[in-house]
Amino acid sequence: MTTTRELVLNTEPFLLNIGPVHPSTHGVYRMRATLDGEVVIDIEPVFGYLHRGIEKLMEERSYTGCIPLTDRLDYVSSMTNNLGYCMAVEKLAGIKVPEHAEYIRVIAAELQRIANHCLAIGAMLNDAGALGTPFFYLWREREKIYDLLEMLCGQRLMHNYMRIGGVSQDMPEEFLPALKKLIIQWQRFIEEFDFFLKQNEILIARAKGVGVLSRELAINCGISGPVARASGIKRDLRKDDSYLIYDRFKFDIPTGENGDCYDRYRVRIEEMRQSLRILEQARKQVPEVPAKAELPHLVHPPAGEAYAHIEAPKGELGFYIVSDDSIAPYRCHVRPTSLINLTALREMVRGWKVADLIIIFGSIDITMGEVDR
């Protein structure tokens, strides 16, 4: 990209470290950016500041004992991490989950998706310069979701709620009425919030056409989730490889056309609407039967391997588990959505200014706990 600066002034590229301790790198991500003035020529991502060796730790714990570790992968959506892991073990051991528990799982997962997108959108807008206001609007509403999740499992962030064969405890009596109230509140809130921002001149100026990710590149890089859908890839595992009871609900898969930051924002807003639709349907359909399958205390799957993947808020989250016929996984690999979604960042930011780099990075929505594991 030729800049006016280049034409009049002789400049030379220089290296700038962004992160690991930087408010807009959402954790401990570090980029070694090569800049020419304010223009990004190249970036080199540096990982590993949050590497805790979770895959290794899983090898020495029982199958149930691994669940709390999965909370600490993508720590802003631990419900879905729990779910992905439990589904992989259930697939490996051939365990059937009671219908009631499947409903609870869907409700918890969709609540988690909305909560995650609150952070994703809020942080992206923060990065765009809308400091505070939209972020705290979302934060206020996200807190209500966490109240509900706390009602289920007693925890706000590290839920540790899903169990192999079901969930740790049934939902309390007051949960469904509270959910009903929340859905009504949220339906109103999301319209209000979107009304403020949809045509917002500043957001459009900052996000439209910025950080375009083409469909071909997204497929080649293995990008999934809202980022892929914003680039026009109509893929959602809830429909394409339906799990739990998602085939019972009516919902749409929103997609974008341009694959820019604005589309990624739009897709997330639309996904929150669709999640509310699913919640509303699930709330009405929940049957009255036990929530956990009758299982021995120690799960002991036969030797073999299984891969289960779910549509987590950030994209395809998968667990590949190898069993050697013991009570602990022989090997457990997490398909890291956040790490793989970062693959295309380099191509997306080339030629943009540093300020754009921050919003492009923010629009991908990553959690370092999942990148480094």
Place this chain on the structure above:
Amino acid sequence: MTAALSAEEIISQLNDKFPGAVEEAGADSVLVKSDSLLAAAEYLKTAKGLKFDYLNYITAVDYYQYFEVVYMLTSLENNHSITLKVRCYTRDNPTVPSIRGLWQGADFQEREVYDLMGITFEGHPNLKRIFLWDGFPGHPLRKDWNQ
């Protein structure tokens, strides 16, 4: 898995195209020889009717006698998947060809396997440790690694 095309059909196609390349065929996975991995992967990616254009993940497992590298491919168009596997029978600098040229998504994941399992991907443009620092002793996901 969603499978419009059964794994058997895919495997028989691979057998026809690359005689001797398939070592073992599972229910939804196929084990190929390490030297024919690139050709098989490229065929799976581009052949008409297959079009496995999406690389889900790469990982590796240490089975003591050998390392197994696992690739999962999905066709977005046809909505079917297959797991591709290769084995290295040596513990001393095991090597498999890199598929980074076919899928850019392999970039970080091959680096991760190299870092934690110690498998070298030949042809990877930037193969260095990704999570651990240079000079870290050994590769922690190997079964014989001691803290």
